[in-house]
Amino acid sequence: MWKPEPSLADLQYLVEKAGLTRDALLSAYRQMCLIRHFEETIADRYYIGKTPEFNMAAGPIRGEMHLAVGQEAVAVGVCSLLEAEDVVVSTHRPHHHALAKGVDPSKLAAEIFGKQTGLCRGKGGHMHLFDKEKNFSCSGIVGASFPQAAGAAFAFRQRGQRNVAVAFSGEGAANHGTFTETLNAAVLWQLPLIIVVEDNMYADSTPKWAALSQPHQFQRALGYNVPAYLVDGMDVIDVYRAARAAIQRAREGQGPALIEAVCYRYRGHFEGDAEEYRTKEEVELWRALDPIPRLGNRLKKLGWADDATLEALRAEAQRAVEQAVAFAEQSPLPDPAEALTGVFR
């Protein structure tokens, strides 16, 4: 989403209006670097044993892999405003949301590697991540996040809690019946629910023009009288501003909101995706909007960081990822007998 890059004075105005401090923005930068390094390191390990011939079952990480490189700003912009008891329900592309919600990178990586020390002791894997302590869950089924987050929001409203629930989805999921069904229910019961649609332009391989009757999903929300925000998902400040307003409303009992964040995934839908549906030039075009250098440049413009500070944050994030992945790699695999436990409590 091309838009004018703010001047220093305008940037200062925007940041102040969003309630963002230097610390908050530096923390966002570090978190986005953490996610970026995490995803790229997972990709690196994922291809072990999968080259030259791609075999999904081979190597230390088995199965499908959906990475969120490029979409970091959406997760960080929203989740940095959440409290521990707020609920996040994510999708088949869940790592950025998990990390932004505070899930331990080591337990997350270990789960992706199918290890005993993983979040779910190796039972869930990359598309089925759960962290009770952080109130985080996800589902590999498209469209499943909306009603589940609404259910948590329903419980919060019922108990008079000031918490909110956030459902993340892609733009493709906006075609699922659960999307409109949940919008209707959320308005009906004034639920503290925030739906965040990450519009990364493609539902798997299907470009949005081929599957969506309208280019923007916030229009659908408006049809249900749900306040909706169209934001630049490659700009963490933009995401943060909308999320702050939406979350504040929800906490105050004013009901649901929707945030449509236009963004882009730099990698395929899944690893191994030949990406016949888009050109390399298109991907490169979006690199100009990469949310991480974009925030870095603004931090420098604001005089809140210099290159050395940014590099230190990046290096810190990289170390954290290396530690997490090393923990995962060194952890034991689960005992096969565990497969037969835990269906019922």
Place this chain on the structure above:
Amino acid sequence: MRTMKGIAFAIAEAIDQEMAERQDIVVLGEDVTYWGAVFGFTMGLHQKYGRDRVVDTPITEQTFFGMAVGAAAVGMHPVVSLMFVDFLGAGFDQMYNHMAKNHYMSGGQFAMPVTVLTAIGGGYGDAEQHSQVLYGLFAHVPGFKVVVPSTAYDAKGLTISALRDQNPVVIFGHKLLTGLPFLPFEGEEEEVPEERYTVEFGKAAVRREGSDLTMVSAGLMVHRCLRAAERLAQDGVAAEVIDVRTLVPLDADTLVASARKTGRVLIVDEDYRSYGMTGELAFRIQEGAFDALKSPIRRLAVPDVPIPFSEPLERAVIPSVDRIYEEARALVGAPARTA
């Protein structure tokens, strides 16, 4: 002690008595207020607890079952009505892919205490999309407890057990056992304690003792087996009738013990015949009683066709007292296997 006609009021009373003491229970579903979920399972609750705790939902099964998953994940115990089990197709993803799996997938982190109430069965002319039983589908997927009450006493006790369970429990209430005035009633009016009590899951009930054959069934079919057993008794044939009560967990021990005693087994089911309860029970019984069986296990079930509308057609597919009696006679008349 006061008597009660049918399972509907028993289930509603169980929910009422638990709701009175517990704030975590909410009731969700279509028509759960004025109409008591149509088949009476939630009748009287909204007058007492109000619309905030007894919530009429839009006709959106996948959404209100998904909401139950989300609410259970943060400590509520939703009671969710699936008005007719035939409507599961509109919401099954949230049930079998999430509700039933989240505890396992999360490595035991997220309990899923949800009680699902659903109405099953035919015999009153509601045809293909409103007469099915389908508990075999739920029993097939790991993660659901499958409860099929046949009496008001059991219905109340099993429902209270469900409301205290940390897992998804689906209660399949047969429409012809509800005791509601607009439907035929094939159960018995019986004594039901006013106080709260539980009936444990995984314990089959021997409804009638006998030595010549064992009839195993669930729900409405238990009553039809009992009526067939009375006619068999007039012929001098002593039939044992077992009510499995819960398909999951299943009390195979009681089935095997009875099969070993009588040597002859007839399984009667209102679900579709193939790949369902009859096959599973037959497998479990032969596993533990093969050497004691005098002849092959027999079964009566819906013969792998949808439930047709017209009365003679419907009667032709749902096991009746006559058909159960005839099948039982054929079973006891079959020559005993020689070793």
